[in-house]
Amino acid sequence: MTAMKRFIDFNDERVDADERLRHERLARALAGEPELRLTERKLLEYNLPDHEMAMSVFWRHRSAEIREAGRLSDIYLLAAGFWTGFDLAAWRDFAGRSANHPLRNLLRQTVLLIEEMRLSDAVMKERPGTKEAFNIRREVYAGQHGAQLPINLRHGHPSDALFNHFHLVLNGAGDDSLGEISALADPVLFLGFDSRSTRDSIRVVERLAPILEEHLDQDLIRTYYAIADSFTSTRSGFHYHKGVKTAEAGEEGEKDTIQEVFRTWHGASQSEKGPHLDYELEHGRIGKSDAGSSREGRAGMDVQSFGRGRSVADEQTGRGQSGTGSGEAGPGEWRQAKGFGSENTGVVFRERVAEPDREGDAGQKTDEWRSESAPYVRAIEREMKKRIERKREDRRDGLPMGRLSGNPVDILLSERPKPFYRKQRPSERLDAVFGLLVDGSGSMADKLQETKKAVLLFHDVLTALAVKHGIVSYQEDAGLATKERQPNEFLWLHRFADTGKDDSGRILAWEAGDDNRDGFAIRWMTRQLGRMQEQHKFLLIFTDGEPSAFGYGQNGIVDTAEAVNEAEKKGITIIHLFLSAQPVDERQQELFRMMYGNRTASAESLSRFSDETIRILRKLLALVASAD
Structure with missing residues (x-):
């Protein structure tokens, strides 16, 4: 769904996709977690x-040098500092003991301040x-x-003023504007x-606590x-530092790191993904049921049958209506996205495969559109056939083996004669496959006619040339x-296996839906194209705006942007075509370049969409x- 024209334009923040991917x-790499995600919030945090x-939004709206350095420092702290150097067991113990302290936030924030300085030095x-x-x-933070x-x-x-002062002290830029409290607290903070x-x-903050309580x-x-x-x-109940004996006992205890917790959490969440209400009855259990035909079961008995649970989500999405019983989703069944x-x-x-529109109006419209586009289709067909024919007739001369040339003088005049030639291998058709993704979001509703016309043109050109293609x-x-x-x-709207089939009825039956999750759709089509044997693979995307889901x-x-990069690495060329009723402005062009690089184009108006498709x-x- 397009989100190009927002009402509050000044609050329309844009993310630089290339920069974000680079930072991610x-x-x-620093954290050693290939599935870790990087985002931006008000403060540094883990989710x-x-x-x-x-990362923190603190670095926005600054010079490019400061913004880049600031974001990099955030990443260093998050992925190389706190990630493995922050003792969660010690933190949980302290957080529990300080839960009822009147200055608990100041104490906790000061611990994290000292930890930032310690861990940044370590990094x-x-x-x-x-x-x-x-x-x-x-x-920058000192300022x-x-x-x-x-x-x-x-x-x-x-x-808050004292916390500002603590930050300045630990950065070597302290002052004496706070009087007695800073004079008493600074020597302890220096520890x-x-x-x-x-x-x-x-321990440093626990020694600070009595001083702070007395003055704040x-x-x-x-x-x-x-x-x-x-x-x-x-946990509640604050206790001051009890000495070396207690500290040493704590050091010998369990020491968790954020990295360990993340991996444990991620491993557990991964094992819980998928349909949660599918059950296999793997063990018998001693006992009888109310069913008259039941028999007593015992642990270790073979499975006699399988059962499946139903949930509200199943009812909403239609799951279970046509189960295959094999564990794999059949046509029209819902599957969990993995990878x-x-x-x-x-x-x-x-x-799903679209149902063709069999109404008389649809057939008439198809004939009208094809009548308009016929000259373009014939022109491209003739051009490509000439190129193929020319390629057939081309031959390579000066080869050490092959067919003998009609002019054997080279044998007499050359020290190392190469009088042979070979004809190029005839090409029966273009060795290519095309995938077309069409944005089905609700914002396409007012552009359906021109989009259908362009999609039909795409289908007719490739069908005329017997080029395999899929339209989704x-x-x-x-x-x-x-x-x-x-x-x-x-x-x-047209499947790869249906080469040569006229699917104009399905194309004209297509209607707009709700939202568009472009990155997911690109990865899905990349998988489809990855199964094809053709040498040249192209993925075209027709959208009317940015992703919205x-x-x-x-x-x-x-x-x-990441999905586009992944597809390009697999040898799939991606072309994006933006459909809009108005000319594209500079901000829109910048957004599309972030996602698709220089492989993005736009039509000046809806009426030019088919022309751009042909080009x-x-x-x-x-x-x-x-x-070759």
């Missing part, structure tokens, strides 16, 4: 259920190349906290420079770190989509015909 690959980590020591990014980070300190004092937020573990950082009666107003929110327990990218883990999908409309059911389940449907949003732009087809077919 870096995060995955266990979605297996993602979030810089291990990876010297990160120093520049961290130096810029510290300089931010320095500016906020007097504002917080003026507004009566002493705890944070010697922290070697999370427990060391906690108000906790933090703002939150500066959300990085440990997913791992914080709620289609991290943004599509909750997707279920099915494939894709859409997501917005009414049934939830966080756990997003039903997507692929409607075949449940929970997709800006991540859909990144997911689509693209002619260019691609000529490329195939001229290839």
